[in-house]
């Protein structure tokens with residue numbers, strides 16, 4: 323259980339530091355990571371302004387104050403219009419001309435658990451504002467131990483990625499939620515999309531150069547997600563490292579696999 327302001331700040335500081343480190347290491351994606359750094363700074367501010375108290379009687383998504391999320395939109399649009407990649411700049415100008423009513427609709431649509439998040443601006447803008455608010459809510463709950471669900475046990479979001487963490491002498495697999503960023507433990511040899519369990523149909527792709535990241539794919543449903551292995555690199559920050567290794571997403575998509583859900587930066 324943690325919900326103190328200090329803990330929240332620490333979490334964002336760790337992410338900010340990591341994205342800076344990785345921007346220096348990964349030249350091909352450095353400009354996207356520098357933009358992500360600005361987004362993270364804004365998300366940290368949104369987190370510090372969001373002080374909702376979680377009510378365990380209600381679904382997480384229904385507790386989000388949409389009006390408060392709307393009030394964060396102008397800062398994100400201005401940042402994206404100035405520093406975002408080209409398609410996002412254009413979209414930010416367009417969104418600026420929308421009224422609040424359209425922003426509310428976009429936020430509500432991104433909050434619909436039945437609709438998977440996409441890589442487009444229609445989800446980038448709402449999701450960037452929603453993630454810190456949703457995370458602050460879920461972080462007030464104690465950690466779960468195990469769930470068989472392939473969606474987030476708190477907000478029903480799809481898994482963004484997998485995280486391998488030391489568990490005794492081995493590594494346990496956790497999934498990280500694409501909306502509220504919660505991690506939940508999940509069995510290792512099972513596809514998080516279609517539940518295939520035949521390990522011959524669950525290929526794992528990695529490169530010798532980067533042992534701490536790999537692709538976990540499924541030949542039955544042709545979906546995949548990336549995993550960050552903290553038993554290999556204890557300094558990795560899964561949310562950030564997953565984005566920095568987007569080159570693996572390009573490689574995997576070329577082989578005909580579809581990601582379960584794209585990350586915030588659209589990879």
Ligand SMILES: [Zn+2]
Pocket residue numbers: 474475476477478479499500501502503504
């Ligand atoms: Zn969630």
Ligand SMILES: [Zn+2]
Pocket residue numbers: 513514515516517518540541542543544545
């Ligand atoms: Zn599958």
